Amino acid sequence: MNTHKKHGFWHRFFFSLDHKDIGFQYMLTIFLMVSIGGFFAYVFRMHLAYPDMKVPLFGLVTNKDYNMLITNHGLIMMMWLALGMLLAVAGNFLIPIMIGTDDMAFPKLNKISYWFFLISVILMIASFFMKRGGFGGGWTMYPPLSVGDFGYNTPYKSFADRFFTANTFVLLAITFEFISLLMGGINFFVTTLNKRAKGMTLTRMPMTVWMINIASVLFMFSVGPLIAGAFMLLLDINVGTGFYDAYRGGDPLLWEHLFWFFGHPEVYVILLPPLGFLADIISNNSRKPLYGYRFILNLTLIAAILSMMVWAHHQFVSGIDPRAATIFSIFTIIISLPFAGIILAYIATIWKGNLRLSLPMKWALGSVTLFTLIGGFTGLYLGAAVFDIYAHNTSFVVAHFHYTLFPTVIFGSYAAFYYWFNKFTGKELNKFWGNVHFWLTFIFFNGFAFPLFLLGLAGQQRRIADYRQFEFLMQDPLPLYRKIATISAVILILSQFIFIINFFWSMKKGKKVSSENPWQSNTLEWQTSSPPPHGNFETYPVVYHGPYEYNHPDREKDFLPQNEK
Amino acid sequence: MTIDKKEFQKAPLSSSIIGIIMVIVVEMMFFGGLISAFVLAQAGQVDWPPANQPRLPFWLTFGNMLILLFSAFTLYKFLKNLKEENKDKNTLFLLTIVLGSIFFMIQGYEWVRILLFGLKTGRGLFTSFFYTIIGLHGFHVFIGLILLSFVYNVIRKSDDIHKIKNYAWTAGLFWFFVVLLWPVLYYLIYWV
Numbered sequence: 170m171n172t173h174k175k176h177g178f179w180h181r182f183f184f185s186l187d188h189k190d191i192g193f194q195y196m197l198t199i200f201l202m203v204s205i206g207g208f209f210a211y212v213f214r215m216h217l218a219y220p221d222m223k224v225p226l227f228g229l230v231t232n233k234d235y236n237m238l239i240t241n242h243g244l245i246m247m248m249w250l251a252l253g254m255l256l257a258v259a260g261n262f263l264i265p266i267m268i269g270t271d272d273m274a275f276p277k278l279n280k281i282s283y284w285f286f287l288i289s290v291i292l293m294i295a296s297f298f299m300k301r302g303g304f305g306g307g308w309t310m311y312p313p314l315s316v317g318d319f320g321y322n323t324p325y326k327s328f329a330d331r332f333f334t335a336n337t338f339v340l341l342a343i344t345f346e347f348i349s350l351l352m353g354g355i356n357f358f359v360t361t362l363n364k365r366a367k368g369m370t371l372t373r374m375p376m377t378v379w380m381i382n383i384a385s386v387l388f389m390f391s392v393g394p395l396i397a398g399a400f401m402l403l404l405d406i407n408v409g410t411g412f413y414d415a416y417r418g419g420d421p422l423l424w425e426h427l428f429w430f431f432g433h434p435e436v437y438v439i440l441l442p443p444l445g446f447l448a449d450i451i452s453n454n455s456r457k458p459l460y461g462y463r464f465i466l467n468l469t470l471i472a473a474i475l476s477m478m479v480w481a482h483h484q485f486v487s488g489i490d491p492r493a494a495t496i497f498s499i500f501t502i503i504i505s506l507p508f509a510g511i512i513l514a515y516i517a518t519i520w521k522g523n524l525r526l527s528l529p530m531k532w533a534l535g536s537v538t539l540f541t542l543i544g545g546f547t548g549l550y551l552g553a554a555v556f557d558i559y560a561h562n563t564s565f566v567v568a569h570f571h572y573t574l575f576p577t578v579i580f581g582s583y584a585a586f587y588y589w590f591n592k593f594t595g596k597e598l599n600k601f602w603g604n605v606h607f608w609l610t611f612i613f614f615n616g617f618a619f620p621l622f623l624l625g626l627a628g629q630q631r632r633i634a635d636y637r638q639f640e641f642l643m644q645d646p647l648p649l650y651r652k653i654a655t656i657s658a659v660i661l662i663l664s665q666f667i668f669i670i671n672f673f674w675s676m677k678k679g680k681k682v683s684s685e686n687p688w689q690s691n692t693l694e695w696q697t698s699s700p701p702p703h704g705n706f707e708t709y710p711v712v713y714h715g716p717y718e719y720n721h722p723d724r725e726k727d728f729l730p731q732n733e734k
Numbered sequence: 735m736t737i738d739k740k741e742f743q744k745a746p747l748s749s750s751i752i753g754i755i756m757v758i759v760v761e762m763m764f765f766g767g768l769i770s771a772f773v774l775a776q777a778g779q780v781d782w783p784p785a786n787q788p789r790l791p792f793w794l795t796f797g798n799m800l801i802l803l804f805s806a807f808t809l810y811k812f813l814k815n816l817k818e819e820n821k822d823k824n825t826l827f828l829l830t831i832v833l834g835s836i837f838f839m840i841q842g843y844e845w846v847r848i849l850l851f852g853l854k855t856g857r858g859l860f861t862s863f864f865y866t867i868i869g870l871h872g873f874h875v876f877i878g879l880i881l882l883s884f885v886y887n888v889i890r891k892s893d894d895i896h897k898i899k900n901y902a903w904t905a906g907l908f909w910f911f912v913v914l915l916w917p918v919l920y921y922l923i924y925w926v
Contacts, residue, residue: 270742274749274753275749275753351760354756355753355756355757358752358756359749359752359753359756362745362746362747362752363742363745363746363748363749363752364742364745365742365743366741366742366743367741367742367743368743369743370743386756389756389759389760389763390759390763391763392760392763393760393761393762393763393764393765393766393767394763394764394766394767394770395767396764396767397764397765397767397768397771398767398771400866400870401768401771401866404862404866410862410865410866411858411859411862412771412775412859412862412863412866417858417859418775418778418779418858418859419775419859420774420775420778423771423774423775427767427771430767709741709742
């Protein structure tokens with residue numbers, strides 16, 4: 170079964186069918202996108218704190234630039250970083266090897282899905298260079314901002330003039346990316362159903378595999394209406410159909426419904442895979458079985474169903490019926506219950522455990538703490554329409570969703586990177602710089618996001634480039650808060666370079682791993698060589714236990730690999 | 735590298751059939767989005783379809799719907815009879831492709847006629863929705879026909895009944911979806 174041989178650059182980065190290679194391709198592409206998104210964040214944060222300054226590496230930020238920067242920062246981080254990293258990268262690297270199989274069910278489809286992803290990235294980057302400038306209609310792309318020539322002053326002349334606009338290109342990029350993720354998701358789901366190792370029953374699968382699969386299925390159920398909406402928006406821009414044009418009988422609110430019907434489940438699509446990593450990492454580093462495996466699963470399924478019924482809480486200020494708003498408020502607050510249950514199960518796993526404060530565990534604990542205590546709780550406030558109407562378009566919301574997304578997407582991904590790095594490269598990450606990276610990120614993330622709560626409550630609007638016309642925003646201590654947020658954000662972005670350098674340096678020159686199972690983990694990926702050969706296992710493993718059999722009383726070792734009798 | 739199936743847990747269904755079911759789920763949500771947008775837009779209008787524009791061909795499309803439904807019936811018969819001894823009898827499958835193509839061509843003829851009558855986009859929501867939804871369904875019929883033709887080729891050449899069954903059911907499920915969607919669209923757009 171081991172047919173490993175060395176391949177050249179082109180094979181490895183474009184034509185490989187191996188799931189680990191494809192995962193790596195996704196990862197590099199996403200690193201590129203994140204650096205663009207991070208750079209944008211740096212530019213507009215600088216502009217917000219020091220409005221008249223020429224931002225180093227960019228120059229003076231005009232109002233149009235500002236709109237373009239926040240729009241594309243949001244789009245890149247939500248669509249390419251979060252969805253890409255947590256579904257495509259994690260799914261490709263982890264699913265086949267964790268369920269004990271050689272590759273995906275459809276390896277060619279997997280390769281094609283990466284190509285679509287690459288096309289989407291190219292289209293997205295091309296959109297910055299259109300004649301009329303990058304797309305500046307907000308990452309949610311609400312019409313009429315995303316349809317017309319608003320802010321451009323010169324009307325469209327021909328079809329080509331309309332087609333070669335950033336609006337069209339961004340929509341096409343998103344379409345291609347979703348096709349890619351759909352193909353990927355189908356692949357994950359089919360692989361999990363049909364290619365599990367002998368003995369790997371559904372309830373013996375590691376939580377990571379479950380969560381990525383539930384997220385993929387949730388993505389499939391929610392993405393259809395958005396694709397329909399995006400198609401109609403494309404027609405509105407390029408053919409002039411008028412679905413969202415109130416003047417011709419259309420309804421701009423329709424887009425908001427179609428977008429958020431996808432957009433809210435997407436939040437949980439993003440949240441579930443990190444919850445899976447956390448389950449594996451916390452259980453492993455507490456040396457205890459995961460508390461309530463089936464309990465967590467059931468809660469996740471309930472949350473997935475509920476997540477389809479909460480979308481309109483993004484539209485409380487968009488003119489929906491207040492009676493409908495009440496219903497959506499109630500569902501929004503109900504959906505926090507399953508997640509509270511899951512977090513409680515994680516805390517119960519840590520409780521009286523034999524804790525190892527390894528790097529992945531630090532990221533995991535940081536993630537749970539920030540996500541629950543600040544991100545989740547402020548979500549309860551915002552879920553209630555009475556509060557949301559006041560806070561909606563302020564930086565309070567910005568702080569809230571950074572406190573939910575950053576701890577899950579970024580902390581969760583880092584936990585996974587630090588946990589699985591030595592498996593997939595056979596090298597160790599430098600621990601000292603890992604610790605520096607963790608503490609800098611943890612401290613300066615809070616330094617960046619927490620002042621935004623205070624600013625938002627003081628009335629700082631979310632999408633206004635030049636706020637100096639509002640006198641109340643110029644009073645002390647608000648300028649100080651803005652400066653703290655900006656300086657922290659800059660240090661936060663800079664400290665990510667520590668990771669990037671550590672990552673590539675360790676991959677090339679790092680210390681070789683001392684054992685194949687350094688975390689003494691039970692799951693199957695640790696029972697093969699590091700890095701795993703093409704085909705992952707020398708012989709197909711047979712599974713006898715669940716993934717979380719730590720500190721079994723009948724055993725001498727404190728762990729019990731799934732493939733050991 | 736060949737994979738010995740015995741190495742794995744028993745699969746509930748073949749991989750391609752699970753895959754196509756997932757595709758159909760996405761498609762259902764996709765058309766669900768379009769249909770709900772259409773229904774909501776319709777609810778906000780006073781006269782629907784708007785006055786002073788060409789009517790849609792009600793009876794021609796009704797007949798066309800019957801042709802499409804019959805193609806699903808022939809496919810169903812083919813799949814039901816698909817056994818080892820009569821795997822060469824693929825006339826029913828060919829009939830499905832022919833009927834589907836007839837449906838597709840009549841739809842195309844209809845579109846040209848309607849366009850000549852002056853039902854153009856940009857005249858309002860009704861035409862926009864009509865062309866978008868019916869066009870997208872037509873596109874799916876086209877994809878379905880390509881799939882079926884590809885599978886027909888496999889059926890003609892292959893001797894492996896399991897392979898034939900797998901391919902035929904995969905393309906067949908997609909075709910059933912496309913066919914069963916049409917009466918819904920017909921009712922909403924042509925009838926109401």
